[in-house]
Amino acid sequence: MSTDLKPLDAPTPRVQGSSVRLGDRIFSSLTRGAGIFVLVLMAAIGAFLVWKAIPAFQNNTGNFFTTQEWFPDANPPFFGIAALAFGTAVSSVIAMIIAVPIAIGTALFIAFFASRRASTSLGFVIDVLAAVPSIIYGLWGLQVLMNHMEGITRWLNDYLGFIPIFNNEIGIYTKSIFIASVVLAIMILPTISALSREVFLQVPRDHREASLALGATRWEMIRMAVLPFGRPGVISATMLGLGRALGETIAVALILSAAFEINWHITEPGGNTFAANIALKWNEAGPIGLSALVASGLILFIITLVVNMIARAIIAKHKEFSGANS
Amino acid sequence: MKLARSSKIAALAATGALALVGCSSSDSASDSGASDGMIGGAECATGTIKASGSSAQKNAMTEWINAYQTACEGATIEYSPSGSSAGRADFINDQVAFAGSDSAMEGEELSQAAARCDANPPINIPMVGGAIALTYNLEGVDNLVLTPDVTAKIFNNEITNWNDQALADANPGVTLPDAPIAQFHRSDGSGTTDNFTQWLKATAPDAWPYEPGSDWAAKGGQGSKGSDGVAASVKSTPNSIGYVELSFVETQGLKAASVDNGGGAVAPNADTATAGLASAKVTPNADAGAGDLTMEIDYAVQDPAAYPVLLLTYEIACESGNSSDALPLVQSFLTYTSSTDGQSMLSGIGYVPLPAELETQVADAVKSLS
Numbered sequence: 187m188s189t190d191l192k193p194l195d196a197p198t199p200r201v202q203g204s205s206v207r208l209g210d211r212i213f214s215s216l217t218r219g220a221g222i223f224v225l226v227l228m229a230a231i232g233a234f235l236v237w238k239a240i241p242a243f244q245n246n247t248g249n250f251f252t253t254q255e256w257f258p259d260a261n262p263p264f265f266g267i268a269a270l271a272f273g274t275a276v277s278s279v280i281a282m283i284i285a286v287p288i289a290i291g292t293a294l295f296i297a298f299f300a301s302r303r304a305s306t307s308l309g310f311v312i313d314v315l316a317a318v319p320s321i322i323y324g325l326w327g328l329q330v331l332m333n334h335m336e337g338i339t340r341w342l343n344d345y346l347g348f349i350p351i352f353n354n355e356i357g358i359y360t361k362s363i364f365i366a367s368v369v370l371a372i373m374i375l376p377t378i379s380a381l382s383r384e385v386f387l388q389v390p391r392d393h394r395e396a397s398l399a400l401g402a403t404r405w406e407m408i409r410m411a412v413l414p415f416g417r418p419g420v421i422s423a424t425m426l427g428l429g430r431a432l433g434e435t436i437a438v439a440l441i442l443s444a445a446f447e448i449n450w451h452i453t454e455p456g457g458n459t460f461a462a463n464i465a466l467k468w469n470e471a472g473p474i475g476l477s478a479l480v481a482s483g484l485i486l487f488i489i490t491l492v493v494n495m496i497a498r499a500i501i502a503k504h505k506e507f508s509g510a511n512s
Numbered sequence: 513m514k515l516a517r518s519s520k521i522a523a524l525a526a527t528g529a530l531a532l533v534g535c536s537s538s539d540s541a542s543d544s545g546a547s548d549g550m551i552g553g554a555e556c557a558t559g560t561i562k563a564s565g566s567s568a569q570k571n572a573m574t575e576w577i578n579a580y581q582t583a584c585e586g587a588t589i590e591y592s593p594s595g596s597s598a599g600r601a602d603f604i605n606d607q608v609a610f611a612g613s614d615s616a617m618e619g620e621e622l623s624q625a626a627a628r629c630d631a632n633p634p635i636n637i638p639m640v641g642g643a644i645a646l647t648y649n650l651e652g653v654d655n656l657v658l659t660p661d662v663t664a665k666i667f668n669n670e671i672t673n674w675n676d677q678a679l680a681d682a683n684p685g686v687t688l689p690d691a692p693i694a695q696f697h698r699s700d701g702s703g704t705t706d707n708f709t710q711w712l713k714a715t716a717p718d719a720w721p722y723e724p725g726s727d728w729a730a731k732g733g734q735g736s737k738g739s740d741g742v743a744a745s746v747k748s749t750p751n752s753i754g755y756v757e758l759s760f761v762e763t764q765g766l767k768a769a770s771v772d773n774g775g776g777a778v779a780p781n782a783d784t785a786t787a788g789l790a791s792a793k794v795t796p797n798a799d800a801g802a803g804d805l806t807m808e809i810d811y812a813v814q815d816p817a818a819y820p821v822l823l824l825t826y827e828i829a830c831e832s833g834n835s836s837d838a839l840p841l842v843q844s845f846l847t848y849t850s851s852t853d854g855q856s857m858l859s860g861i862g863y864v865p866l867p868a869e870l871e872t873q874v875a876d877a878v879k880s881l882s
Contacts, residue, residue, distance in 0.1 A: 328744075329744070361734045439700075439737055440737050442699070443734040444700075445731070455733075455735075467727065468701075469598060470595050470700070470726040471597055471701060475701075
């Protein structure tokens with residue numbers, strides 16, 4: 187960019203000018219170096235995961251993608267990630283379903299409805315929510331929330347039990363994917379909400395005032411001026427939240443019952459995720475066990491990459507709306 | 513102002529003196545040995561060593577290290593409870609002077625570890641015994657008795673209600689409620705699970721079809737992270753059952769079932785568990801060093817005074833070829849931990865002291881380290 191602009195510099199170069207250009211060069215190579223460094227780092231992590239995962243793939247007597255067991259240290263090793271992938275996906279999706287509407291609602295309220303005082307303090311509280319360590323969420327979910335979730339899950343079973351996912355056949359409502367999802371939703375809510383709020387505040391004042399001047403109600407103004415403008419930003423905020431939900435470890439490990447089976451009854455005890463399984467099994471894993479855990483980490487790494495690439499693609503497609511990205 | 517400050521200093525000095533007095537009085541037992549640099553029959557050594565491994569040994573190690581460092585000035589021992597496998601790996605990679613492990617080192621690991629011991633295979637030294645309690649939460653029932661068969665069926669989801677006939681047969685005269693059993697196991701990999709399932713496999717092979725291991729193999733029930741997690745779950749869930757180390761029963765105020773292996777019901781405590789450990793046999797591993805003390809626990813023991821659900825954790829050390837820097841401190845510290853002084857400390861913190869005969873064998877093995 188800067189080199190393209192150079193011909194426009196009409197004045198003949200002076201000592202001072204050349205020193206500025208030296209600074210430019212150093213700065214641009216520093217930034218380029220930082221960019222390359224990140225790429226190299228990612229490639230190194232990927233290579234490390236692949237390298238460490240090879241023994242697991244070589245020795246596994248189960249199907250890595252479909253087996254619903256985890257005995258990598260047995261003789262012969264027998265394990266697969268089916269249950270982990272299922273639990274990770276389901277818990278993240280439910281968390282998103284709960285968190286995204288609430289987060290966007292909160293962001294809109296703070297940006298356009300709350301009084302200045304209320305919006306400052308509410309924004310502060312949400313930022314603090316993001317700073318709570320995940321172990322705290324885990325302990326709270328385990329010791330407080332779980333005791334209060336039985337009513338809701340029992341109600342879901344009694345009245346919506348004809349929908350398979352809400353059906354609970356064993357009558358025990360603790361340590362379920364559903365509870366973990368609710369905790370995940372609370373954990374990712376501040377991320378999505380805070381970023382969405384910033385995006386909504388970027389909406390040009392002219393757009394908002396113009397729509398109000400044309401007789402739009404506040405809701406119509408939000409629907410027609412704010413939401414289309416903020417969409418790419420909200421999508422990237424959502425994807426950041428999803429990334430956190432996919433990778434959340436200790437809170438989920440504390441709450442889930444960690445069963446290796448695909449169980450669509452999400453209010454029954456069970457479920458497991460990639461990250462939680464790594465945290466739970468790492469300490470006592472043998473050589474193949476460690477390798478198998480790294481292999482599952484590789485899959486999570488790939489899933490996260492793909493999710494982020496999809497998010498990038500969506501944002502790129504809607505670039506024309508975004509003031510922030512142009 | 514001045515007065516306030518001087519009184520503050522006086523208060524500080526007083527608390528300091530109190531703390532000093534507190535120290536010396538509470539540690540009088542070890543101080544008596546330490547006056548000439550001795551603790552539990554071991555001569556103090558100095559230096560710094562690192563060790564890592566079994567988290568089940570954590571509390572024992574903490575107490576031992578505190579006592580040792582108090583008695584022996586200039587000695588620093590760091591034990592990081594990173595898990596048995598991690599400890600064995602650290603030992604193989606020559607990052608620690610000795611490793612703690614819930615199971616004896618065997619097979620390939622022994623030959624890998626020989627490289628750091630000057631081409632001598634290391635030995636397994638049993639050091640910390642423990643009992644696994646079947647803890648339950650049943651209102652009005654204080655003396656639950658479980659047989660291996662019933663236990664296996666409960667944890668394999670074949671017995672799902674407390675009013676099951678098999679449970680009633682094991683508990684004549686006890687009224688058990690008509691309530692579903694909430695069964696808790698460990699969701700993380702654990703030596704406790706390994707030993708518990710070894711007991712089930714050895715005593716109830718028909719009802720427990722799974723291979724013993726540190727990962728929970730049965731379906732159903734609920735997993736909790738760590739023994740503290742299982743204890744908390746059982747405590748907060750009515751009509752529940754789980755398995756934890758004995759210490760958690762004591763510290764959390766839980767109830768523990770008596771186990772009937774066929775010779776009568778035995779309640780878990782330090783005495784019955786030590787009696788159970790006495791029936792364990794030394795089965796030296798031919799691939800390990802000559803003085804190896806790999807043990808085989810007799811899970812099927814039917815002595816009415818011996819509790820059968822046991823665990824035994826080891827220290828793994830080079831039999832010979834120890835680095836000359838580390839050897840004196842390793843030897844001195846392990847001499848202390850295997851002494852009667854060191855072992856008797858264990859029952860106070862939920863562990864089980866080694867039986868006298870084994871204690872002597874362990875002390876001899878430690879003495880022979882070079």
